[in-house]
Amino acid sequence: MITATELVPKIAAYKLAKRGLIKTPRPVTLTYSITTACQSLCKSCNIGLVYQKNPTLAKDDLTLEEVEKIFKSLGHVYFFNISGGEPFLRQDIHEIVRLACRYLSPKVIHTPTNALMPQLIEKRTRQILEIMKAEGYGTIPFTIKPSYDGVGHRHDELRGVKGNFEKLMDTLNRLFALRKEYPNLKVGLGTVISKMNLKDIPDVVAFASTLPLDSYISEVAEQRFEMFNTTDTITPSSEEYAQAIEHFKKYSEAHLSTSQDVSKAMFAFRLIYYELTTKTLAEKTQIIPCYGGISNVHINAKGEVWPCCVLGYSKPLGNLRKVHYNFDELWHSPQARDVRKYIHEKKCACPLANQMYSNILLDPVSMTKVAAKIFFK
Numbered sequence: 453m454i455t456a457t458e459l460v461p462k463i464a465a466y467k468l469a470k471r472g473l474i475k476t477p478r479p480v481t482l483t484y485s486i487t488t489a490c491q492s493l494c495k496s497c498n499i500g501l502v503y504q505k506n507p508t509l510a511k512d513d514l515t516l517e518e519v520e521k522i523f524k525s526l527g528h529v530y531f532f533n534i535s536g537g538e539p540f541l542r543q544d545i546h547e548i549v550r551l552a553c554r555y556l557s558p559k560v561i562h563t564p565t566n567a568l569m570p571q572l573i574e575k576r577t578r579q580i581l582e583i584m585k586a587e588g589y590g591t592i593p594f595t596i597k598p599s600y601d602g603v604g605h606r607h608d609e610l611r612g613v614k615g616n617f618e619k620l621m622d623t624l625n626r627l628f629a630l631r632k633e634y635p636n637l638k639v640g641l642g643t644v645i646s647k648m649n650l651k652d653i654p655d656v657v658a659f660a661s662t663l664p665l666d667s668y669i670s671e672v673a674e675q676r677f678e679m680f681n682t683t684d685t686i687t688p689s690s691e692e693y694a695q696a697i698e699h700f701k702k703y704s705e706a707h708l709s710t711s712q713d714v715s716k717a718m719f720a721f722r723l724i725y726y727e728l729t730t731k732t733l734a735e736k737t738q739i740i741p742c743y744g745g746i747s748n749v750h751i752n753a754k755g756e757v758w759p760c761c762v763l764g765y766s767k768p769l770g771n772l773r774k775v776h777y778n779f780d781e782l783w784h785s786p787q788a789r790d791v792r793k794y795i796h797e798k799k800c801a802c803p804l805a806n807q808m809y810s811n812i813l814l815d816p817v818s819m820t821k822v823a824a825k826i827f828f829k
Contacts, residue, residue, distance in 0.1 A: 463814055466747050470796055475784060478526065481748040481810060482556065483533040483761070485678075486548055487513050488753045490537040492566045492599075493612025496646045496673040498680040499537060500612065510537070513753040516544055516551070521777035522751065523555035532558035533806060535761075537753065539563045540572060546579035553587035560593050564642060567598040567623040568616060574626040581634045595638040595667070598623055602652050603659050610648055628664060638666040645696050646673035646686045657699040666715075669722060670700050671805045672729055677764030678752075690734035697726045708825060720825035721809055724818055729803035738798045740815040745769060745792045747810040749783075757782055759791055762802045767791045 462480060469476040489510040490500040503509055514522070532552050539545055540563075552558055561584070565573055577596065584590055598620055601610040607617040627639045641660055645653065660668050672693055673686040688696065701723060708719040731739045745759030755772040758764050769788040775781045782788065794800065812818040 462747075466743055466814055469746055470741065470743060470792070472789075472793075476746055476788075476792070478529075478779075478783070479747055479749040480529060481531040481533065481806065482526065482529045482558075483535050483748070483750040483806060484519075484548075485535040485537060485750070485752045485761075486539055486545060487537040487542040489541045490566070491541070491568055491613065492538065492616075494601075494644075495610050495612065495648050496601075496644050496679075496681065496684070496686045498684075499678075502680050503537070510541075510753070513542075514755050516547055518755065518773070518777065519548055520551050520555070522755070522772055522779065523551050525777055525779040526556065528557045530559045532556055532561045534561070534563035535750075536564075538566050538568070540565055540569060540576055543576075545576055546583050549580045550583045550587060553584060553589045558589075558592070560595065561589075562593075562595040562597065564597045564599060565623070566611065566613075566616070567620040568613060570619055570622040570626055573623050574630060577627065577630060577637070578634075581630075581637060584636070585634075590634075591636055593636055593638050594634075595640060596627060597640045597642040597667070597669070598627075600641040600643050600656070600660065601646075601649055603655050606649070606652055610646075624663065640665050640667035640669065643668075643670040643700075644673050645670050645688060645693060647688050647692070648686070650688055650692055650696055653696040653699050657703055661703060667718065668700075668703060669805070670697070672733070672803055674762060674802060674804065676762045677766045678758075678761040687733070690730055693733055694730045697730065701726055716826055717822070720822045721812060723825055724812055724821050725803075725805060725808050727821075728808060728812070728818070732801055732803045736801055738801045740811050740818055742795050742798075742800075742807065743810055743814055744795050744807050745788065747814065748807050757788075759795060760802075760804055760807050762804050763791075763795075763800060767794060 465477045468474045487510050488503060490503050492500040581594060584594060600620060601607055604617050608614050631637045631639055643656055675682045704719045704722045708716060711719055728739050750758040750761050757769040757772060769791055770782040770785055772782060
């Protein structure tokens with residue numbers, strides 16, 4: 453993970469860049485949506501619906517050659533998040549991971565999945581792990597987070613595919629077995645808290661507590677340009693979220709007291725994230741400064757670069773195809789500076805977990821709270 457000697461200069465540089473005092477350094481976290489294809493029809497996301505209406509959409513996704521040019525131009529990141537669509541629909545996902553190992557040198561590689569293809573997910577996960585081992589990355593974590601929004605038929609209803617829960621359990625069991633062969637494989641679950649499953653949350657968390665997971669996290673359903681759901685009423689109120697998140701807090705607190713090292717820090721971060729999310733939903737402003745487009749960057753399947761997936765198509769920094777895959781040229785463009793100014797002036801506010809973790813890391817008060825939970829719980 454990030455050492456203190458690496459972290460302190462990064463924090464200082466990002467803070468200066470946010471104020472426009474220095475040239476913006478390269479990001480610490482890259483999220484890359486490797487495909488626009490998805491078979492799910494989730495009630496909180498319309499990516500699958502858009503793809504279903506236009507199944508040729510994924511034909512224009514970045515090629516492996518284009519990905520190599522981008523990764524080579526971007527260079528080292530600490531966290532490489534694979535996203536979609538459904539990532540495992542891309543048959544060369546393992547080759548994308550190979551390129552990430554060679555050019556990005558990440559300390560953590562992570563991907564979600566809708567768990568609709570248990571056998572294929574197992575096969576491609578094994579390919580990824582073997583490639584990581586061959587490239588000298590066999591000890592860094594590869595984390596997989598299947599989506600889990602309800603127990604039994606409720607999961608199927610919320611994800612829009614009959615039999616999804618059964619396939620989720622099949623996927624988990626295959627991954628648990630694979631974990632015995634590859635200790636760097638970490639298996640978790642991710643729940644989206646929306647207006648549709650608020651009453652289900654106690655049962656959802658209780659069931660997850662019976663599974664041998666390495667992590668269990670939740671995010672709040674958001675209106676994101678990435679998900680084509682900006683007119684959907686899916687986000688719970690701050691009061692509704694506060695009530696639901698108590699169950700996740702108890703889960704994190706229980707594991708915080710028994711975990712060690714990185715896992716302990718992860719649960720501490722989660723607890724502060726839940727606190728900040730509740731405040732963000734209530735006050736509808738940035739509770740702590742946001743470093744979207746500075747510490748973190750999101751590249752979509754067509755090469756468009758976003759500060760985050762919430763702003764997505766509405767506030768792009770540019771498209772890498774148009775600058776011949778030169779990341780620095782795009783990263784330091786006038787368009788990128790304008791987007792960062794928009795975020796810095798607090799014209800947006802969201803509880804996006806991926807970005808919030810970096811924001812916590814860059815906020816002294818929040819980090820003090822994290823440290824207190826790690827050392828005094």
